[in-house]
Amino acid sequence: MDKEKLFDSIEKNVELVFSRSGGSGGQNVNKVNTKVQAFVPFEKLEGLSEKELQTANARLKNSINAEGKLFVEAQDERFQERNRALALERLKAKIIQAAFIPKKRKKTKPTKASKEKRLEAKKIRGKIKALRQRSRERF
Numbered sequence: 049m050d051k052e053k054l055f056d057s058i059e060k061n062v063e064l065v066f067s068r069s070g071g072s073g074g075q076n077v078n079k080v081n082t083k084v085q086a087f088v089p090f091e092k093l094e095g096l097s098e099k100e101l102q103t104a105n106a107r108l109k110n111s112i113n114a115e116g117k118l119f120v121e122a123q124d125e126r127f128q129e130r131n132r133a134l135a136l137e138r139l140k141a142k143i144i145q146a147a148f149i150p151k152k153r154k155k156t157k158p159t160k161a162s163k164e165k166r167l168e169a170k171k172i173r174g175k176i177k178a179l180r181q182r183s184r185e186r187f
Contacts, residue, residue, distance in 0.1 A: 049147060054095030058139055063087040064132060069123040083123040086135040090118050096147055104147040111142070118143070 069083040090105065090112055105112070112118050120142060122135040158166075 049097070049100055049144070050095040051144070052095070054093065054143065055140060057092065057094040058088055058143070059136065061088050061092045062136065062139070063117075064135070066128060069131075080128070082126060082128045082131055083121065084128065084131040084135045085119065085121045086132075086139055087113075087117040087119055088139055090116050093143065096143075100147040100149060103149055104143060107146040108142065 063086070065085040065087070066081040067083045067085070068078070068081055090108075093101070096104065108118060111120075118139065120135050120138045122131040122138060124134060125131045
């Protein structure tokens with residue numbers, strides 16, 4: 049994954065739609081278009097391998113509309129610029145998280161030292177238990 053190339057393609061292809069935000073805020077909410085809806089065409093994303101693209105597409109299928117555009121919105125802040133930056137960050141984070149492919153775990157064998165340590169601990173434990181037993185000579 050080439051993050052710089054991915055971020056550049058997101059910023060180059062993003063479509064921003066502004067509208068009035070909901071919720072509290074008084075006059076500011078009623079007269080200023082602060083809500084940002086960001087759309088990016090999924091097929092135009094660059095910087096992802098074919099497998100990462102397929103993985104991201106499968107994981108984000110509920111966030112991709114019928115036109116094949118990934119959708120995110122932000123209306124947390126009071127200012128349009130902050131919401132715009134927030135929407136772009138959410139897009140980037142969403143794509144990176146969805147495209148992440150975990151590495152396969154390699155099974156490891158116990159080392160020689162750990163085997164010897166385990167056997168030594170067993171011998172010590174066995175000696176302790178042997179000392180607890182009654183001697184047959186006492187009867």
